[in-house]
Amino acid sequence: NYSPSIHQSELLVFISNMFGVLSSLIVTRPNVNSVQDMPPPGGYPDVATARGARNRGPSGAVIWLGILGLTFGGLYILGNTAKRNRLNIKERREARMAIAPYLQAEMDAERAVEFNASLAREAKIMANNPDWVVGQSVYSNNKL
Amino acid sequence: ASLSCDSMEYPDGSTTRAPDGSPLPFGPVLYACNKYFAQECKGASDSYWQCKKENGDPRACLKPGENVVACFNSVIKRIDAACPQHLTAYAKCLDGNKNEFEKCRKEQKALEDCSPP
Numbered sequence: 001n002y003s004p005s006i007h008q009s010e011l012l013v014f015i016s017n018m019f020g021v022l023s024s025l026i027v028t029r030p031n032v033n034s035v036q037d038m039p040p041p042g043g044y045p046d047v048a049t050a051r052g053a054r055n056r057g058p059s060g061a062v063i064w065l066g067i068l069g070l071t072f073g074g075l076y077i078l079g080n081t082a083k084r085n086r087l088n089i090k091e092r093r094e095a096r097m098a099i100a101p102y103l104q105a106e107m108d109a110e111r112a113v114e115f116n117a118s119l120a121r122e123a124k125i126m127a128n129n130p131d132w133v134v135g136q137s138v139y140s141n142n143k144l
Numbered sequence: 145a146s147l148s149c150d151s152m153e154y155p156d157g158s159t160t161r162a163p164d165g166s167p168l169p170f171g172p173v174l175y176a177c178n179k180y181f182a183q184e185c186k187g188a189s190d191s192y193w194q195c196k197k198e199n200g201d202p203r204a205c206l207k208p209g210e211n212v213v214a215c216f217n218s219v220i221k222r223i224d225a226a227c228p229q230h231l232t233a234y235a236k237c238l239d240g241n242k243n244e245f246e247k248c249r250k251e252q253k254a255l256e257d258c259s260p261p
Contacts, residue, residue, distance in 0.1 A: 091245055095178035101189040102174065102181075102216045105209030108202040115203065 167224045167231065169217065172238040175245075176231060176252075177223055179261035185215035227258035 006014075048054070058066075119135050126132040167173055174181070181189075192208040199205060223231050234255045237248035245252065 088246055094182065095175055095245070098178040098182040098189075099174045101185075101192050101209075101212045102169070104196070105192065105205075105212045108205060108209050112203045112206060 167220050167228075169220055172235040172243060173220065173231070174216075175238050175243045176234045176255065177220060179256075180219050180223060181216055183261055184219055185212065188212045188215045223255075223259060227255060230255040230258045 123134045126134065188208065188211040192205060192212050195205040195208045230251065234248060234251035237251045238244070241247040
């Protein structure tokens with residue numbers, strides 16, 4: 001018996017389906033099922049678009065001052081060091097000049113004793129030779 | 145008692161001195177007193193150099209040399225009598241620094257304040 005009329009259960013199913021369709025059309029709810037690439041909380045920082053906001057380093061005047069300061073400061077240090085070295089060399093030279101007579105006199109005394117001993121040896125060795133002059137210089141220069 | 149020339153330490157503990165207590169006129173002591181020598185022994189030094197210039201024989205300048213040595217020794221004795229610790233300190237500092245004056249300015253100033261050259 002194929003009746004063309006809708007049965008009661010089919011009607012109820014149809015009505016509940018329509019209810020869902022109509023409620024989804026009318027009622028708005030937040031969609032918590034989707035994942036999207038969102039900005040961080042608080043948003044992004046401002047983009048630096050201002051023309052003079054970039055740091056370009058020291059100004060020209062500062063660079064000039066730096067170069068001239070290092071140059072003349074270095075020359076000052078150089079001059080002072082040279083002066084100090086000159087004075088130190090002078091001090092050392094004068095000290096050695098002051099001390100030299102003492103050392104030379106000491107050495108002269110030692111050498112005189114040794115020379116006299118060598119003359120005595122020479123006289124002893126050449127005692128037999130009457131023509132030998134002990135201590136005669138072999139050089140023509142009177143200094144030696 | 146044995147002397148150690150490398151450390152300049154003597155049996156009684158003092159430095160730059162002979163065992164009998166007199167100051168030893170070695171390099172650092174001479175360098176320490178060079179200003180006093182230049183000032184007080186100028187005559188003896190000049191006559192000695194004059195003799196050396198005229199004579200090449202070392203035996204000819206023994207007498208001026210003796211004057212020089214006597215003058216220097218008297219100067220060292222005087223400084224030692226006036227300020228022994230300062231002289232010893234300065235000589236010891238120079239001994240440890242190759243006789244460089246620049247390294248021992250403090251001791252030099254102490255000695256020169258004690259007895260001005």
